[in-house]
Amino acid sequence: MLSSQLQIIKNKSNGYEKTHLSFELQLEKLKSKGLIIHNDSYAIKKLSHINYYRLSAYYIPFQYPKDSDIPDKFYDNAEFRHIISLYDFDAKLRRLVFGALEIIEVHIRTQIAYYHTQIYDAFGYLSHENFDCTIEFFEKLKHDIKGESNRSDEDFISHFQNKYNTTDLPLWAVVEVLSFTTVSRLYTAMKADDKSIIAKGLNVNKKVLENWLHALTILRNICAHHSRLWNKQLRIQFSVPSNKLFHPIKTIIKTRNKNGENKQITYDNNASVFFALSVIKFMLDNIGEEIDFVNEVKQLIAEHPIVNLNSMGFVDGWENLDIWSDV
Numbered sequence: 001m002l003s004s005q006l007q008i009i010k011n012k013s014n015g016y017e018k019t020h021l022s023f024e025l026q027l028e029k030l031k032s033k034g035l036i037i038h039n040d041s042y043a044i045k046k047l048s049h050i051n052y053y054r055l056s057a058y059y060i061p062f063q064y065p066k067d068s069d070i071p072d073k074f075y076d077n078a079e080f081r082h083i084i085s086l087y088d089f090d091a092k093l094r095r096l097v098f099g100a101l102e103i104i105e106v107h108i109r110t111q112i113a114y115y116h117t118q119i120y121d122a123f124g125y126l127s128h129e130n131f132d133c134t135i136e137f138f139e140k141l142k143h144d145i146k147g148e149s150n151r152s153d154e155d156f157i158s159h160f161q162n163k164y165n166t167t168d169l170p171l172w173a174v175v176e177v178l179s180f181t182t183v184s185r186l187y188t189a190m191k192a193d194d195k196s197i198i199a200k201g202l203n204v205n206k207k208v209l210e211n212w213l214h215a216l217t218i219l220r221n222i223c224a225h226h227s228r229l230w231n232k233q234l235r236i237q238f239s240v241p242s243n244k245l246f247h248p249i250k251t252i253i254k255t256r257n258k259n260g261e262n263k264q265i266t267y268d269n270n271a272s273v274f275f276a277l278s279v280i281k282f283m284l285d286n287i288g289e290e291i292d293f294v295n296e297v298k299q300l301i302a303e304h305p306i307v308n309l310n311s312m313g314f315v316d317g318w319e320n321l322d323i324w325s326d327v
Contacts, residue, residue, distance in 0.1 A: 023047045034074040035062075035083075043080050050087065057228050058086045061308060082306050089304040090230040093273075096296055098223040100280050101180075101216060107287050108213065109175040109183055111198045112190070119194065122170035125186070133189040141189055144182050149174060180220050184213040202286045204241050211239040212279055219276055229273060231311050237271040238279055245323040249278055249315050272313020278323055294326040 021029065023044045030037065037043045047055070062078035064070050120130040125145070128138045149169060160169055175183065187195060188210050195206035202209060215236040222229055240250045252269040255262050269275050277297060284293055298319060301307065309318075318324060 021052070026052045030074075030080065033063075033072055034076070034078070036074075036077075036079040038079070038081070046080075046084055055083065055087060058083050058090070058230075060231075061086070061311070085304055085306045086230065089300065089307050090228060091226075092300055094223040094226065094229050096293075096300065097219065097229065097277070097280065100284060100291065100293055101220045101223070103287065103289050103291060104216065104280065104283050105180045105183065105220070107289075108187065108198070109178070111201065112183065112186060113172040113175045115194060115197050116190065117171050122172070123168060125171045125174065126168065130191070131189040132191040137185075137189060141182070141185055144185075145174060145178060148178050148182060180213075181217045184217050187213055202283055203243070208239045208241045211236075212283070215276070216279070230307070232273055234271045234273075234276060237268070238275055240270050243282075245282065245321075246278070248321055249275060249313075249318070249323065252310070252313055252315055254310060269313050269315070274309075274313035274315070274318065282323060292326075294324060 026047050027037065027040060027043050030043075059074070062074050062082060064073050064075065066072075116125060116130075120127070124130045126142065128135055131138055133141075150167075160173060175186075178186070187198070192206060195210065199206040199209040204212070215234060215238050218234060218236055219229075221227075222232065240246050250269055251266050252272070253264050253266050256265050257263075281293055284291055301309065315321075
């Protein structure tokens, strides 16, 4: 009882004064900000499914800027259905990306297992001498591999351990229970020549692939944890390969208002969602998996015309670029 009272006092002293709002009051709050809502029951249903705080990230394109005279007010033509459409777009985009990343992840697991065991045998991954990384990096990697293997409930693990009386698994079995992050770090630890073999199959150099795998693990985690992907600047920039396919998308021109005047400014574009999608498309092409990624992206965009593609890093005429060819 005392601890709960102390927590209440602490909460009141931290400067945060917002209180619980019922779904009905959340609806009234949106209306008071000028949002057009045609169907109250529909809006309340959506608010009961989607946390108000979560949904608020999708208000931004429909509101006056924070530094304006009327911050947080919605534009005159902003409707609740527009926000829901943007939210739905983001959810479908995450699912589309997640499915494509599964293909890439499985491919990388397969390539690492195949080529590393070909050179160093099934248990070569347990020896530091078969990698090119610091001993600290290797020991941490080996610890994570062991931990993820032990936490897995895959039947083949217990079967293998019982049959061969060992807790160590061959690499071709280990890779099947590792997270994408650990798989990425495993690739990073490999010797340069070994990495080059895998990278060559994807038509990039080893440094680019190392960076791409790292960036894609972050992208995967965004999708897996249902975080916002739309309009996201990714924490890790994708390396831009020398391949001419990437030249038209490595920068983007955006219009910004500076001192009351609209100016066109060129920005690096390799941390954008669009650049990430282009990397995925390029990798899928080189893997050779039959997946209609291009048309799925185009169809998703066509179904949600409310989405501002420029804010996601899409360059003008993107659908006609060679890198986005569906041939």
